[in-house]
Amino acid sequence: MKDGTLRYSVLADELAGLIDAGVLRPGDRLPSVRRLASEKRLSVSTVVRALHQLEDAGAVEARPQSGFFVKQRRPERAEPRTGAPPDQAVAVEVSQRLMRVLRANTQPGVLPLGAALPAPELLPIAAIRRLYSRVARRHPKLLAGASHTEMNEPALLRQVVKRSLAWGSALAGGEITVTHSCTEAMHLCLRAVTRPGDTVAVESPAYYLGLQLLESCGLKALEIPSAPGIGVSVEALELATRQEKVAACLLVPNASNPLGSIMPDANKARLAALMAERGVPVIEDDVYGDLHFDGPRPWPIKAFDRAGNVMLCSSFSKSISPALRVGFVAAGRYSGNVALQKTIISGATNPISQMVLAEYLESCASDRHLRRLRGRYANQVEQMMRAVARYFPAGTRMSRPQGAFVLWVELPDETDTMKLYGLALAEGVSFVPGELFSPSGMYRNCLRLNCGNPWSAAIEAGIQRLGQLAARAGSCL
Amino acid sequence: MKDGTLRYSVLADELAGLIDAGVLRPGDRLPSVRRLASEKRLSVSTVVRALHQLEDAGAVEARPQSGFFVKQRRPERAEPRTGAPPDQAVAVEVSQRLMRVLRANTQPGVLPLGAALPAPELLPIAAIRRLYSRVARRHPKLLAGASHTEMNEPALLRQVVKRSLAWGSALAGGEITVTHSCTEAMHLCLRAVTRPGDTVAVESPAYYLGLQLLESCGLKALEIPSAPGIGVSVEALELATRQEKVAACLLVPNASNPLGSIMPDANKARLAALMAERGVPVIEDDVYGDLHFDGPRPWPIKAFDRAGNVMLCSSFSKSISPALRVGFVAAGRYSGNVALQKTIISGATNPISQMVLAEYLESCASDRHLRRLRGRYANQVEQMMRAVARYFPAGTRMSRPQGAFVLWVELPDETDTMKLYGLALAEGVSFVPGELFSPSGMYRNCLRLNCGNPWSAAIEAGIQRLGQLAARAGSCL
Numbered sequence: 011m012k013d014g015t016l017r018y019s020v021l022a023d024e025l026a027g028l029i030d031a032g033v034l035r036p037g038d039r040l041p042s043v044r045r046l047a048s049e050k051r052l053s054v055s056t057v058v059r060a061l062h063q064l065e066d067a068g069a070v071e072a073r074p075q076s077g078f079f080v081k082q083r084r085p086e087r088a089e090p091r092t093g094a095p096p097d098q099a100v101a102v103e104v105s106q107r108l109m110r111v112l113r114a115n116t117q118p119g120v121l122p123l124g125a126a127l128p129a130p131e132l133l134p135i136a137a138i139r140r141l142y143s144r145v146a147r148r149h150p151k152l153l154a155g156a157s158h159t160e161m162n163e164p165a166l167l168r169q170v171v172k173r174s175l176a177w178g179s180a181l182a183g184g185e186i187t188v189t190h191s192c193t194e195a196m197h198l199c200l201r202a203v204t205r206p207g208d209t210v211a212v213e214s215p216a217y218y219l220g221l222q223l224l225e226s227c228g229l230k231a232l233e234i235p236s237a238p239g240i241g242v243s244v245e246a247l248e249l250a251t252r253q254e255k256v257a258a259c260l261l262v263p264n265a266s267n268p269l270g271s272i273m274p275d276a277n278k279a280r281l282a283a284l285m286a287e288r289g290v291p292v293i294e295d296d297v298y299g300d301l302h303f304d305g306p307r308p309w310p311i312k313a314f315d316r317a318g319n320v321m322l323c324s325s326f327s328k329s330i331s332p333a334l335r336v337g338f339v340a341a342g343r344y345s346g347n348v349a350l351q352k353t354i355i356s357g358a359t360n361p362i363s364q365m366v367l368a369e370y371l372e373s374c375a376s377d378r379h380l381r382r383l384r385g386r387y388a389n390q391v392e393q394m395m396r397a398v399a400r401y402f403p404a405g406t407r408m409s410r411p412q413g414a415f416v417l418w419v420e421l422p423d424e425t426d427t428m429k430l431y432g433l434a435l436a437e438g439v440s441f442v443p444g445e446l447f448s449p450s451g452m453y454r455n456c457l458r459l460n461c462g463n464p465w466s467a468a469i470e471a472g473i474q475r476l477g478q479l480a481a482r483a484g485s486c487l
Numbered sequence: 488m489k490d491g492t493l494r495y496s497v498l499a500d501e502l503a504g505l506i507d508a509g510v511l512r513p514g515d516r517l518p519s520v521r522r523l524a525s526e527k528r529l530s531v532s533t534v535v536r537a538l539h540q541l542e543d544a545g546a547v548e549a550r551p552q553s554g555f556f557v558k559q560r561r562p563e564r565a566e567p568r569t570g571a572p573p574d575q576a577v578a579v580e581v582s583q584r585l586m587r588v589l590r591a592n593t594q595p596g597v598l599p600l601g602a603a604l605p606a607p608e609l610l611p612i613a614a615i616r617r618l619y620s621r622v623a624r625r626h627p628k629l630l631a632g633a634s635h636t637e638m639n640e641p642a643l644l645r646q647v648v649k650r651s652l653a654w655g656s657a658l659a660g661g662e663i664t665v666t667h668s669c670t671e672a673m674h675l676c677l678r679a680v681t682r683p684g685d686t687v688a689v690e691s692p693a694y695y696l697g698l699q700l701l702e703s704c705g706l707k708a709l710e711i712p713s714a715p716g717i718g719v720s721v722e723a724l725e726l727a728t729r730q731e732k733v734a735a736c737l738l739v740p741n742a743s744n745p746l747g748s749i750m751p752d753a754n755k756a757r758l759a760a761l762m763a764e765r766g767v768p769v770i771e772d773d774v775y776g777d778l779h780f781d782g783p784r785p786w787p788i789k790a791f792d793r794a795g796n797v798m799l800c801s802s803f804s805k806s807i808s809p810a811l812r813v814g815f816v817a818a819g820r821y822s823g824n825v826a827l828q829k830t831i832i833s834g835a836t837n838p839i840s841q842m843v844l845a846e847y848l849e850s851c852a853s854d855r856h857l858r859r860l861r862g863r864y865a866n867q868v869e870q871m872m873r874a875v876a877r878y879f880p881a882g883t884r885m886s887r888p889q890g891a892f893v894l895w896v897e898l899p900d901e902t903d904t905m906k907l908y909g910l911a912l913a914e915g916v917s918f919v920p921g922e923l924f925s926p927s928g929m930y931r932n933c934l935r936l937n938c939g940n941p942w943s944a945a946i947e948a949g950i951q952r953l954g955q956l957a958a959r960a961g962s963c964l
Binding site: 105109116130133135136138139140142143145146147150152153154160189190191193194197201205206219222223225226228331333334335350351353354355356357358359360361362363 | 582586593607610612613615616617619620622623624627629630631637666667668670671674678682683696699700702703705808810811812827828830831832833834835836837838839840
């Protein structure tokens with residue numbers, strides 16, 4: 011071990027001790043880097059490293075231009091319940107309702123607490139614009155080609171593989187297909203391993219775009235109980251795959267949507283082994299994998315897969331720019347069929363956008379941006395939790411997200427959030443009603459809030475109003 | 488009528504008369520613009536307008552830096568036969584063979600006569616690169632958004648609608664969905680109006696990517712006889728839709744692939760009326776509509792549709808750049824479902840690429856480019872016809888393309904072009920074997936040649952070698 015490593019760990023431990031002992035309290039500003047360096051006789055880079063270690067551990071947060079602060083403790087509230095879904099697979103019919111909700115949510119003047127979209131000011135849009143300009147000038151050959159067989163920019167594959175080195179088990183370049191989005195990646199996987207009428211296991215509650223995909227492909231959904239903080243129940247999945255023929259699983263193991271859970275590694279490992287044994291392909295949506303709040307980057311299920319049975323889908327829409335339209339899938343032993351489906355259905359992905367993304371990922375700016383973005387999302391989620399705790403009626407429960415930027419809220423049993431949605435929208439506040447996360451119509455008293463926007467008085471006021479409406483909606487019934 | 492109009496028409500008629508009378512003969516250079524202007528006492532712009540009218544009529548062609556030349560008459564050869572396909576729909580299984588062929592065709596060192604791809608030097612790649620650089624700088628808001636409900640850049644919609652004013656009946660902005668490609672557009676249409684197991688009517692021979700789409704969607708293909716120069720037989724289609732339940736038609740009415748036919752307007756009108764009456768949606772691939780060789784821009788079937796029953800699909804991959812990855816569909820009364828499928832399956836299309844295309848289409852450079860490109864494709868097709876006439880065995884027939892840049896060749900009955908393909912590829916010459924254009928395995932003695940590359944000694948030598956191999960393959964059997 012090098013001297014430098016020891017020194018920054020010692021400092022990090024010392025500061026963590028001060029926080030645990032209550033000497034430094036939530037919200038307190040830490041001494042400046044310069045001051046710590048001078049007082050402890052350490053180099054500035056050693057101090058910064060110590061602070062980043064504390065940040066990764068979730069103990070402190072960086073605020074732009076202000077320094078490092080001890081993180082607020084989250085308000086204590088009961089976690090939502092996620093009951094028992096039906097034993098049998100059901101046809102999916104959410105699309106029409108969902109599209110009405112998503113469309114209404116993007117009307118001008120409506121507070122954007124519906125779709126899980128980051129605020130543009132959180133994203134490195136200026137850097138991406140400069141890269142478009144530069145890549146177009148410097149890579150004249152990129153626009154000359156695009157045949158049916160050249161789907162992937164090698165520079166982007168290299169960056170994806172390089173990043174995956176931190177994910178427990180590196181992806182292989184040859185198994186990757188670049189796609190237009192994480193959604194397209196999941197669609198190609200479903201297309202590769204299912205046929206209309208088949209059953210696909212999903213979490214309960216499940217991400218609604220995944221449900222829409224099943225509906226569009228004529229697939230049935232089998233809801234598997236999932237718990238806040240734990241994710242999908244591997245026991246329930248084991249039982250389900252024994253009782254019913256399941257053609258595939260479609261899961262969000264890291265910072266699941268809407269619960270924000272990260273599955274424990276042991277569960278991921280058991281799930282990977284079990285599904286390989288049963289011959290059930292796993293489609294894994296890892297789009298939030300980089301957006302965990304604390305600790306090291308969570309591993310995907312794919313890291314535990316020895317059988318090439320897991321297809322990892324992701325994109326950079328939640329962390330870099332939703333407008334890039336570049337995602338990917340590492341499809342293991344299904345990669346040949348996935349690539350074929352991509353060729354047939356939509357063709358290659360724009361090579362300039364692929365190269366822009368590759369050059370951004372290669373720059374040190376991207377790691378810095380991700381680190382800061384995680385902190386900001388965590389902060390926004392906490393602000394939202396605080397406001398819900400303050401303004402929502404007694405008996406309200408909420409998730410404790412471990413990553414990403416949505417909050418799942420359970421209102422008292424008698425509340426109908428689809429009705430509440432109409433009332434709230436009329437007053438300019440959007441959200442996504444809970445029943446859209448369940449093909450069997452569970453979660454009628456739940457809702458999901460987007461925390462992708464920096465906290466503001468307008469959001470605070472919106473949550474206050476929503477809480478009043480929820481209290482009234484509950485008492486009217 | 489203005490004076491200027493009269494003057495250029497008079498000059499064009501005069502020159503056409505000289506060509507008809509044989510005074511100016513195929514290959515002859517016309518007097519220079521300057522000389523014509525001076526001799527006829529006309530302005531330069533009037534002379535240029537007259538020459539463009541002759542170019543549009545297919546009488547002369549512009550050669551860069553050399554002036555205008557009387558067009559070569561095409562070699563006279565019998566047109567290929569397109570026999571009677573089976574009465575019943577068949578399952579489609581072309582993908583695996585096709586992908587092997589397309590992949591082998593793009594190996595380095597192989598003469599690119601397979602996939603229908605234009606040579607990069609024919610496309611305005613430098614202009615597109617400059618636009619990427621400019622659009623990224625000038626439209627900072629483009630990267631900030633991309634929600635689930637903002638799929639189309641209004642500037643691009645305007646340009647598409649504006650261009651469609653020349654197509655007999657303008658498209659409505661509200662029926663258009665921007666897609667990643669013409670292929671994606673067709674997939675969305677199939678998805679919107681068919682279910683797995685349904686039957687879709689296609690031309691015989693049919694474009695192989697269309698067949699792949701049917702295979703991937705679990706659809707059966709019903710091959711409808713199509714004649715060179717006429718396109719699909721409306722009588723046969725009428726009979727077929729009476730005998731069998733047809734869920735949709737998937738057709739290429741303008742410069743069809745592989746025959747290069749343009750359906751007569753009367754046939755298009757009858758087809759539109761008939762399919763509306765039967766309630767059979769028409770999916771129209773118009774990607775080659777701008778690439779007709781002579782006369783005004785052919786109208787799509789959609790121009791004759793009064794029922795909102797025709798979905799027009801297109802892109803700019805064959806005329807501007809295959810790497811842009813921007814296409815569109817104007818889906819008439821199916822547009823709501825098509826847009827929904829797009830949202831579900833792949834999400835929005837990159838807004839920067841949409842804006843780049845919009846700005847290019849808005850510039851006068853795009854009309855100039857298209858005019859020149861049509862002339863060059865026509866010239867390349869003619870060179871290919873000439874070479875095939877010269878080097879291929881007696882009894883060879885070939886299409887007389889009215890647009891685009893592929894040539895369909897029928898070899899003597901006993902030739903197996905799949906075997907020939909193996910022999911040719913071993914010697915570095917690619918093409919697409921005829922059987923890949925028919926799900927029922929017709930056209931085993933046919934092949935398609937890509938004429939997307941400027942004529943060269945290497946292509947001439949390749950066609951000569953292919954002719955020798957074809958003669959030998961025919962005589963061996």
